[in-house]
Every structure is written in structure tokens, then in C-alpha cells.
Amino acid sequence: MSRPLRADAQRNRARVLQVAAETFAKEGLSVPVHEIARRAGVGTGTVSRHFPTKESLFEAVLLERMAQLVRTASERAGDDEPGEAFFGFFSRMVEEGAANKGLVDALAGAGYDFHATAADPSHDVMGAWGRLLRRGQDAGAIRADVDMADVKALLAGCLDRERDALDPAARARMLAIVRRGLGA
Amino acid sequence: MSRPLRADAQRNRARVLQVAAETFAKEGLSVPVHEIARRAGVGTGTVSRHFPTKESLFEAVLLERMAQLVRTASERAGDDEPGEAFFGFFSRMVEEGAANKGLVDALAGAGYDFHATAADPSHDVMGAWGRLLRRGQDAGAIRADVDMADVKALLAGCLDRERDALDPAARARMLAIVRRGLGA
DNA sequence: TAAAATACGGGACGACCGTCCCGGTTAATC
DNA sequence: GATTAACCGGGACGGTCGTCCCGTATTTTA
Structure with a gap:
């Protein structure tokens, strides 16, 4: 078992997930991951830490x-x-x-x-x-x-x-x- | 009006067109232009001179x-x-x-x-x-x-x-x- | 056959994108 | 409030691909 995520990490994860859902829904899968990070107000590293690949991000969505x-x-x-x-x-x-x-x-x-x-x-x-x-x-x-x-x-x-x-x-x-x- | 293509240019153009037709038909549009040039036995420059963009190549096909x-x-x-x-x-x-x-x-x-x-x-x-x-x-x-x-x-x-x-x-x-x- | 026009080859360039890494920062713990 | 562990930001890297350029080769023309 792993310990629970730190509070800021939880916030960021949820935020990325929500932004990704909206973005993919509106513009499709061709939107770059960088762009989703930008819109979520986080760095690209934050996205790829929670969701190692673009596919895993979309899957989570x-x-x-x-x-x-x-x-x-x-x-x-x-x-x-x-x-x-x-x-x-x-x-x-x-x-x-x-x-x-x-x-x-x-x-x-x-x-x-x-x-x-x-x-x-x-x-x-x-x-x-x-x-x-x-x-x-x-x-x-x-x-x-x-x-x-x-x-x-x-x-x-x-x-x-x-x-x-x-x-x-x-x-x-x-x-x-x-x-x-x-x-x- | 432009003068007719040189003999070797005509041959190459036809060859590229044929290879492109076969390749696009079999493998779809995601095949790189470089690959079509390679299969046709010509340089990439030869392809892009006859067909300035990939789209124009497919259109010709x-x-x-x-x-x-x-x-x-x-x-x-x-x-x-x-x-x-x-x-x-x-x-x-x-x-x-x-x-x-x-x-x-x-x-x-x-x-x-x-x-x-x-x-x-x-x-x-x-x-x-x-x-x-x-x-x-x-x-x-x-x-x-x-x-x-x-x-x-x-x-x-x-x-x-x-x-x-x-x-x-x-x-x-x-x-x-x-x-x-x-x-x- | 020599000069001029035309075409060739394929490397170089630039753009795009996904993923990884590291120096700096923030939250959790005691 | 200090120590430690976790997390963040965003630049760097590597790969892919389309397009362009230029030194060289070939064909055409005179």
C-alpha cells in the first residue's frame, strides 16, 4: 500500500483530470499534453507524474x-x-x-x-x-x-x-x- | 504554357504516382513521404518537386x-x-x-x-x-x-x-x- | 559535342509532441 | 519551527515527419 497523496498533489490531480475531460471532449485527442498542463495551471511534469502517458490520462478521464x-x-x-x-x-x-x-x-x-x-x-x-x-x-x-x-x-x-x-x-x-x- | 517534362522526370513522376497509389491503398495516409520516395527508388526531393505537399500527392493519386x-x-x-x-x-x-x-x-x-x-x-x-x-x-x-x-x-x-x-x-x-x- | 537548361539525391532544417529529469519549493511530521 | 519526504515547474531530450535547398548528374538543344 502507498500512503495517501499529499494535499496539493490531490488538488492538482483532480484539476488536471477535470481540465483534460473538458479539453478532450471539446477538442478531441489531438490536443497536446502541454496544452492541458497549461490550461490546468500546472507544469507538464505534474501531469506526466500522475498520468505517465497521454493514453493513461485519457483512460482515467x-x-x-x-x-x-x-x-x-x-x-x-x-x-x-x-x-x-x-x-x-x-x-x-x-x-x-x-x-x-x-x-x-x-x-x-x-x-x-x-x-x-x-x-x-x-x-x-x-x-x-x-x-x-x-x-x-x-x-x-x-x-x-x-x-x-x-x-x-x-x-x-x-x-x-x-x-x-x-x-x-x-x-x-x-x-x-x-x-x-x-x-x- | 510550360514545356514538356524531361524524359527522366516523366518516368520518375509516373513511378512515384504508382508507388504512392499502392502504398496509400495498402497502408493508409500515415506512411511517411520519405518511405514512398525510398520505395520508388528516388530521393525525397524528386517527390516534393513533382508534388509539393503530401496532400497534393494523395490528391493526384x-x-x-x-x-x-x-x-x-x-x-x-x-x-x-x-x-x-x-x-x-x-x-x-x-x-x-x-x-x-x-x-x-x-x-x-x-x-x-x-x-x-x-x-x-x-x-x-x-x-x-x-x-x-x-x-x-x-x-x-x-x-x-x-x-x-x-x-x-x-x-x-x-x-x-x-x-x-x-x-x-x-x-x-x-x-x-x-x-x-x-x-x- | 559543347553549352545550357532541367532534374536528381538526400541531407538539413524547423515544427511538433510525448516523456523524463533536476533544482527549487511546499506540505507533512515530530 | 525545523527536518524530511513528497511534489512542482518547465526546460531538455529524442523521435517523427514534411518541406526546402544545393552541389552534382543527366538530358536537351544548338
Whole structure:
């Protein structure tokens, strides 16, 4: 066991984490670590001590969100309408991506792998979502032959649609297309 | 007007273009220009003289393919089944992307813009494809509210599905989903 | 075949970025 | 309030990559 962090270290860590979350969400993963340090008002060394690599920083940012999304998915797991549960969560993920460019980059880019967080069940979004998919398929609401890789690709497509500018009408249209496309 | 290129310059230019096409297709746009020069057996200066920037090199590579795809689309423009014409070309584009990682990178990444080639009608793939879309919509075979940005996003999704490994079954499944999703 | 124009090769340069390190500082402990 | 351990800041380092330049080589022209 290690001793608790010193008070200033705790403050800085939290501050970096928050700034990183906001920055990655707004501008994507291409933002330099130096820039995040600058915005957080700390030195680059402080960032890299708490988060040895850029990937570990982003992973830490993602973990909180992931846990929340897994809870959302789990809540829908007992829904009366399995199809609605699945598509509702799909819609939720599109919203999440629209508000988080970093997530989109991680999903699209070959660089970062946000499946790395799946080791812990409480962060395994794809696993939780996969259960919704299975239920929907068992209930006959979703094509039986699709898998989560297909779903992930369709999500990537929906997010790609709004890369340049957020467009509620286009989002609704894409969701309608996916919904019909995936229907049994 | 400028005088014709010297014979050796013509040879080198063609050689670079061919090597670049193969390399970008196989490995994507992240391949360094130095590497393309090396594989073509020329110096980096020779590449950058013919193609001042990496983007201009890729654009030159793309132009040939684009012209061919536009012809393919135009051939389908008079098809008896407007819906089939559109979806057939969609399928054609998915195949193209599967065989050309550079194209996928250009489509997905914010870096390169392959719409830049659209200035010349004979290279305007989206324009030609858009005419197929319109005909399909007028014929009642495709949802009336979708636009080419939606189509492009769905294409990106289909290509995303095969990023890690080519999978004919998954490709057919994705196409079926898109086909149903876009149906009127 | 000699002179002039053109092109070649590949090293150099500059920009960017992630990571590491060290002299100085601050918080915890007694 | 002094000692010690932990932490901070930000410059330095190493790597990558695109672009440019210049001494040399080759082709074209007369």
C-alpha cells in the first residue's frame, strides 16, 4: 500500500483530470499534453507524474464516464421493451459522442483503445450494451445476425455525420435509419 | 504554357504516382513521404518537386480513381431500377474503401479533404452519386429526407466495420442494414 | 559535342509532441 | 519551527515527419 497523496498533489490531480475531460471532449485527442498542463495551471511534469502517458490520462478521464454509461445500460436491462432499451441506449451513446470529441476519436482512431477499460465489468460498456442487444434479438425486435462490431460501426457512422457541425435533425434521421436497418 | 517534362522526370513522376497509389491503398495516409520516395527508388526531393505537399500527392493519386468511379456512377444513372442503381454504387464504394485504406483515412480523418477534387465535374464522385440518390428518391425507393452527408456517414460506418479485418459476411450484413435503413 | 537548361539525391532544417529529469519549493511530521 | 519526504515547474531530450535547398548528374538543344 502507498500512503495517501499529499494535499496539493490531490488538488492538482483532480484539476488536471477535470481540465483534460473538458479539453478532450471539446477538442478531441489531438490536443497536446502541454496544452492541458497549461490550461490546468500546472507544469507538464505534474501531469506526466500522475498520468505517465497521454493514453493513461485519457483512460482515467474515460473511466468515470464509462461507469456511468454502464449503469445507464444496466438500468435498461430489465425494460419491458427490449428493442426500445437497445435503441434508447444507442441514442444515448450518440448524444455522448456528440458531446465528447475525444470519445469519437478513440472510437474511430486506431491509436487509443477504449476497450482497454473493459477489464473491469463496471466499465465494460460494450459488454453491457451487448446484453441489451441479445435481449432485443431474443425478443425478435432486432435482426438476429448482427453483432456488437456492427453496432459499433453504425455508431461510428452516426457520429461521423455530426463531425463538422451538430445537427439535431440529421441525428434524428440517422437514428431512424439505424433503427429501421437493425429491425428484425 | 510550360514545356514538356524531361524524359527522366516523366518516368520518375509516373513511378512515384504508382508507388504512392499502392502504398496509400495498402497502408493508409500515415506512411511517411520519405518511405514512398525510398520505395520508388528516388530521393525525397524528386517527390516534393513533382508534388509539393503530401496532400497534393494523395490528391493526384485519387484523381484517377475518382474519374473511374464517376464513370461507374454515370453508367448507372439510366438504370431501370433507380434504387438498385444507388445501392449498387454504395456497394461499389464499400469495396473501393476495403481495397484502399488511404481513401478511408481521407473519408474519416479531418486532415485530407477529398472533396477538393470535386471542382472538376469528372472527379466529383459525391455529385454523381447524389444524382443516383435523387433518382432513387424520386422513384420512391429511398427515404426522401436523406442527403449525401447521411450517405457518406453510413459509408464511413460500413468501412469502419472492416477496419481491423476484411470480412465478407460482415460487409454483406452491413449493406443489408443500410439498404433496409434507407428504404422508403 | 559543347553549352545550357532541367532534374536528381538526400541531407538539413524547423515544427511538433510525448516523456523524463533536476533544482527549487511546499506540505507533512515530530 | 525545523527536518524530511513528497511534489512542482518547465526546460531538455529524442523521435517523427514534411518541406526546402544545393552541389552534382543527366538530358536537351544548338
